[in-house]
Amino acid sequence: MQQNYSTVEFENAYTYSGSDLGAVWSQKNTSFRVWAPTALNASVRIYRSGTEGTDDLAAELPMTPAEKGTWYGTLDGDWNGFYYTYVITLSGKTVEACDPYARSTGVNGKRAMILNLADINPEGWDQDKNPNAEIPITDAVIYELHVRDLSIDRHSGIQSKGKFLGLTETGTKIRSGHSTGLDHIRSLGITHLHLLPFYDYGSVDESKPEKAQFNWGYDPVNFNVPEGSYSTDPFHGEVRVRELKQMIKKLHDNGISVVMDVVYNHVYRTREFCFNQIVPDYFSRFNEKGTLSNGSCCGNDTASERSMVRKYIVDSVNYWANEYHIDGFRFDLVGLIDTDTINEIMETTHRNRPDVIFYGEGWDMPTVLTKTEVKLTIQKNADIVPGFAFFNDTIRDAVRGSVFETSALGFVSGNPKCREQIDNCYLGSPGWTNNPKQIINYVSCHDNHTLYDRLAVSLPNASREELIRRSNLGAAINLLCPGVPFFQAGEELLRTKPGRNGERIHNSYRSSDRVNSLKWEHLNDPEVEKTLQYYRGLIRLRKANPALRYADTVSVSGNIQKVASSDPLTAVYMIYGSNIRFLIAFNAGQSEFMLPLPDGTWNIHVQDSEASDSVIARAKSCAAVAPISALVLSQYKER
Ligand code: CA
Numbered sequence: 001m002q003q004n005y006s007t008v009e010f011e012n013a014y015t016y017s018g019s020d021l022g023a024v025w026s027q028k029n030t031s032f033r034v035w036a037p038t039a040l041n042a043s044v045r046i047y048r049s050g051t052e053g054t055d056d057l058a059a060e061l062p063m064t065p066a067e068k069g070t071w072y073g074t075l076d077g078d079w080n081g082f083y084y085t086y087v088i089t090l091s092g093k094t095v096e097a098c099d100p101y102a103r104s105t106g107v108n109g110k111r112a113m114i115l116n117l118a119d120i121n122p123e124g125w126d127q128d129k130n131p132n133a134e135i136p137i138t139d140a141v142i143y144e145l146h147v148r149d150l151s152i153d154r155h156s157g158i159q160s161k162g163k164f165l166g167l168t169e170t171g172t173k174i175r176s177g178h179s180t181g182l183d184h185i186r187s188l189g190i191t192h193l194h195l196l197p198f199y200d201y202g203s204v205d206e207s208k209p210e211k212a213q214f215n216w217g218y219d220p221v222n223f224n225v226p227e228g229s230y231s232t233d234p235f236h237g238e239v240r241v242r243e244l245k246q247m248i249k250k251l252h253d254n255g256i257s258v259v260m261d262v263v264y265n266h267v268y269r270t271r272e273f274c275f276n277q278i279v280p281d282y283f284s285r286f287n288e289k290g291t292l293s294n295g296s297c298c299g300n301d302t303a304s305e306r307s308m309v310r311k312y313i314v315d316s317v318n319y320w321a322n323e324y325h326i327d328g329f330r331f332d333l334v335g336l337i338d339t340d341t342i343n344e345i346m347e348t349t350h351r352n353r354p355d356v357i358f359y360g361e362g363w364d365m366p367t368v369l370t371k372t373e374v375k376l377t378i379q380k381n382a383d384i385v386p387g388f389a390f391f392n393d394t395i396r397d398a399v400r401g402s403v404f405e406t407s408a409l410g411f412v413s414g415n416p417k418c419r420e421q422i423d424n425c426y427l428g429s430p431g432w433t434n435n436p437k438q439i440i441n442y443v444s445c446h447d448n449h450t451l452y453d454r455l456a457v458s459l460p461n462a463s464r465e466e467l468i469r470r471s472n473l474g475a476a477i478n479l480l481c482p483g484v485p486f487f488q489a490g491e492e493l494l495r496t497k498p499g500r501n502g503e504r505i506h507n508s509y510r511s512s513d514r515v516n517s518l519k520w521e522h523l524n525d526p527e528v529e530k531t532l533q534y535y536r537g538l539i540r541l542r543k544a545n546p547a548l549r550y551a552d553t554v555s556v557s558g559n560i561q562k563v564a565s566s567d568p569l570t571a572v573y574m575i576y577g578s579n580i581r582f583l584i585a586f587n588a589g590q591s592e593f594m595l596p597l598p599d600g601t602w603n604i605h606v607q608d609s610e611a612s613d614s615v616i617a618r619a620k621s622c623a624a625v626a627p628i629s630a631l632v633l634s635q636y637k638e639r
Contacts, residue, residue, distance in 0.1 A: 005282055006306055006370040013037075014069035015307040021070070021315070022101025023084065023114045030079045030114050032061070034086050034099065035308055036278050037069025041089035044073055045096070050083040050106015050113060050237055058082060080119070081238070083111040088278050097277040100312065102222050104237035107207050109200045109222045113237035117323060120242045122249045130327040132191045132257045133355035137389060137484050138436050138551040140357065141539055142259065143190040144445055145489040146516065147198060147230050148214060153517040156180050164198075164230045164243040168250040178523040186254050188492065188532075189539040192357070193251060194259035194330055196446060198244065200225040202268035203510065206234035214516055216446060216509040217261075218298065218332060219268040223316050248325055259328035259357070260320055264304065264313045265336040266296040275312070283309055287368040295336050295367035304337045305374045310344065313337070317345045321353050331360030335378040336367050339385050342377045346387050359389035359440050359484075362432075379432035389438045389484060391445075394430035398422050399443045399474045400454050406506065407458050411588050412474045412628075414459075416568030422586070426573050428482050428556035435553050439483030443474045446488060446508075450495045451475075453504035468494065468527055469609070469628040470588075472534050476606060476630035477586055479538040480548055482556045490518050492535035493528050530609055537611030541632065544613040547577030567593060570625070583633045587625040594622050595631065606632035 004010050014037040024031045032044050042063040048056040063071035083106055085096050098105060102112035132140065151158035151166030157173050158181050160166040172181045179187060197217035204213045206228035217227065226244040228234030248258050267273040267283065270292060275283045285293035285301045293301040303309050320326040329345075331337065342358075349356050362379040375381055379390050393403065398421035401408035409415035411422050421430075425441070428434055444451040455470050456462070462470070471494060479485045488495065497505040497515045508515050522528045542548045550556045563572035569589035575582040583602065585595050603615040608626045610616055625631040 006303070011307045015311075016068035016070050017311070018067075018070075019315075022099055022103065023112065025080055025114050025116050027078050027080075029074050029076045031072070031074040032063065032084070032086075033066070033070050033072045034063070034088075034278060035068075035070050036086075036088055038279055039071065039088045039090060042071035043087045044075070045085050045087055046075070046079065046114075047083040047085070047111055050111045050235060052106070052108070052110035079114045080116045082114050083237070084114060085111055086278060090280065095277045098222060098274040100223070100275040100278070101315075102225055104241050105200060105222055105225050105228075106237055107228060107235045108205065109202075109225060109228070115238060115241065117241065120238050120245075122242070122246045125245060125249060128249050128252055128325055130257050130325070130353075130355050131252050131255045132327070135191070136437065136551045137357045138482075138549045139543070140192050140257075140484055141190045141479075141542070142192045142194050142440070142484065142486040143185060143188065143489055144194045144196070144486065145185075146196040146216065146446065148513070149489065149516050149518050150181055152513045153519055153521075155519070155521045157520070160232070162230070163232060164226075164240075164247040165232065167247045170254075174520045174523060176524050178520070178529070180520045182250070182254060185256065188536055189543060190256070192257045192259050192328055194328070194486070195261060197261045197263055197332075198227050198230060199223055199260075199262070200227050204229045209234065212513060214510060214513055218263050218509070220263050220266075221268050221273070223262075223264070223312075224319055245324060252325070257327035258325075259330055260326045261330045261332060262317070262320075263332040264316070265302050265331075265333040266298040266300050267302070270300040279308075282306065283312075285368050285370055293368035295365035296333050301336050301367045303370050304341045305369060305371045310338075310341045313341055314344050314348055318348055318352075321349050321356050327355065328357035328359075331358070331377075333363065333365065334360030334388075335363045335365050335376055337377050338369075339375045339377050339381055342385050342388055346385075350387075357389070358387065359391070362390040363393075382433040382435070382438050386435075387437075389440050390432070391440045391442060391486075392425065392430050392483060394421050395425040395441050395478065395481060395483075396443055398425065399477055400451065401458055403448055406449065406454070409458055411569075411571070411586075412470045412477070413455055414569065414588055414590075419568050419571050422477065422571050423562055425481055425483070426571070427560055427562060428553065434557070436482045436550055436556055437484075437552070440486050441478050441481045441483045442486040442488075443478045444488040444491045445486070449504055449506045450488065450497055451491050452494045453496050453506070456496075457504055464527070466628065468531060472531060472609060473586060473588060473628055473630055475535060476538060476611070476632075479535075479542055480584060480630075480632065482550055482560065485542070492532050493518065493522055494531055495519075534609060534611045537613070538606065540613040541605050541611060545577065545580070545582070545634075547575050547580060547582060565593075580634055580636050583635075585625045585631045587627065587629055587631070590627050592624050592626055595625050596622050597633070599635070602633040602635045604631070604633050606630050
């Protein structure tokens with residue numbers, strides 16, 4: 001049966017294109033439609049509570065076969081706030097499953113909820129919009145954060161620790177007066193807050209909120225439901241919806257757009273996933289022997305090339321963009337998803353929301369496709385998914401060393417062989433696209449060591465001062481490069497993920513809060529405070545100057561030049577703007593070098609451990625580039 005799902009005959013007979021899948025509530029009645037083409041019978045069970053196993057059945061509604069493999073039923077009356085499941089009889093078995101189109105659920109995502117969504121919108125929701133809707137993606141500065149990490153530390157000064165609401169608190173401080181949480185994020189000058197998965201995932205038991213549990217959340221259970229453990233009450237499905245919207249509203253009110261990390265490429269438990277229960281194995285790719293394709297290394301790969309999987313993913317992204325006002329989507333392992341699905345997602349989302357941005361991990365992973373002539377959303381196919389950006393592993397590995405070998409050195413840790421790749425990135429060609437709008441530059445994210453830890457692991461004899469200089473140099477290279485800058489929360493606080501025995505954790509997906517949380521009291525260290533100022537200055541400098549964030553290929557190639565330098569541990573570029581030019585020098589070496597300056601006086605913006613959009617010093621004829629540091633100068637010129 002599995003292989004038949006992908007035939008033309010099956011798809012012609014059973015591709016449903018309507019927009020009423022799931023429970024559609026009105027005061028008069030609620031209608032249900034589920035796609036279950038292989039079912040022999042289907043019905044809806046209505047419950048009073050959302051907790052699986054509770055004996056509180058309120059009604060049972062038989063469904064009738066309807067068009068294109070769907071089953072349909074209508075229940076009279078106002079059922080807002082009730083919960084439901086589908087009971088599906090298949091050849092040889094009967095299953096009770098949650099609705100793949102559930103809008104919310106009870107605890108741990110077992111029972112779907114009938115919900116009048118408009119009822120629970122925060123005040124002003126109708127007027128709520130993306131505060132950065134007008135800017136191109138190359139003007140964005142993206143900050144990657146886990147909801148719990150922000151607030152869970154006992155020094156955070158935030159009341160709602162580990163919750164969506166923690167991101168709504170302002171005026172929060174550590175005892176010495178340094179701002180934390182939302183105020184800290186706002187003060188950085190970032191435009192987009194990218195949050196690790198906050199759809200309903202399976203690895204945290206929502207029924208035990210008092211227990212310290214942590215997971216990144218790359219284990220999706222209900223794709224259209226907010227995660228319950230981030231709400232103050234996971235048992236009542238409306239609470240997670242309300243609190244997530246409050247968080248988004250507050251971020252928007254503070255000028256910050258919200259990017260959602262979405263993981264459509266695999267599911268938590270293949271056969272427990274509700275879609276796969278209702279239509280056995282439909283959602284997942286199997287090879288000819290009947291075993292699961294596992295390019296994701298998470299046990300299963302999503303068969304996005306099948307018509308009703310594609311529709312499901314397209315519907316899901318549109319739902320988040322329209323119902324929750326999400327401003328961007330980061331696709332986990334998008335290299336497992338076909339380009340037709342990604343293009344349909346972007347095209348349909350942009351009809352209502354042309355401002356939504358899309359990017360993802362375009363790694364080329366081995367996966368077993370269920371159809372022929374399917375193209376996957378990998379870096380080298382960038383030109384057939386215009387509008388979709390990819391993480392730039394070229395700059396990541398060039399700056400800090402190959403991700404596959406933790407002791408490998410990168411340019412900022414003193415490896416001259418990496419300069420060529422830095423040059424390529426600054427000249428706009430990391431190797432798989434020349435379009436700056438398709439390049440997400442980064443030198444740290446939740447995966448692998450933090451930037452500081454990586455430097456410390458690969459340079460075991462370096463002093464703290466040296467590691468800070470190297471970290472700052474990496475930040476300058478990342479934040480001033482053409483493309484879209486992205487960094488992991490806490491990079492600006494020299495974030496580290498310490499193990500119990502002095503080791504540095506490189507994969508903290510289920511480590512404790514002690515490892516993962518942002519340690520706000522580190523701001524009491526003047527070196528950390530200084531690093532934070534350095535990041536703020538770099539971001540202000542980038543935002544103040546269009547020449548540092550060109551949005552198209554021609555502008556990058558026509559206005560950025562490499563300046564020859566004989567030392568392979570230095571990299572120098574000249575960048576021309578309409579009435580200004582920038583000279584940018586990166587020195588990864590242990591000694592100072594003298595940079596010759598053409599034509600008169602230059603204004604210095606970045607020097608040693610200082611960075612600013614304003615002028616911090618002036619220089620003429622030549623300027624010293626301190627050991628392990630960046631130097632950025634500008635000069636106005638008449639056209
Ligand atoms: Ca969950």
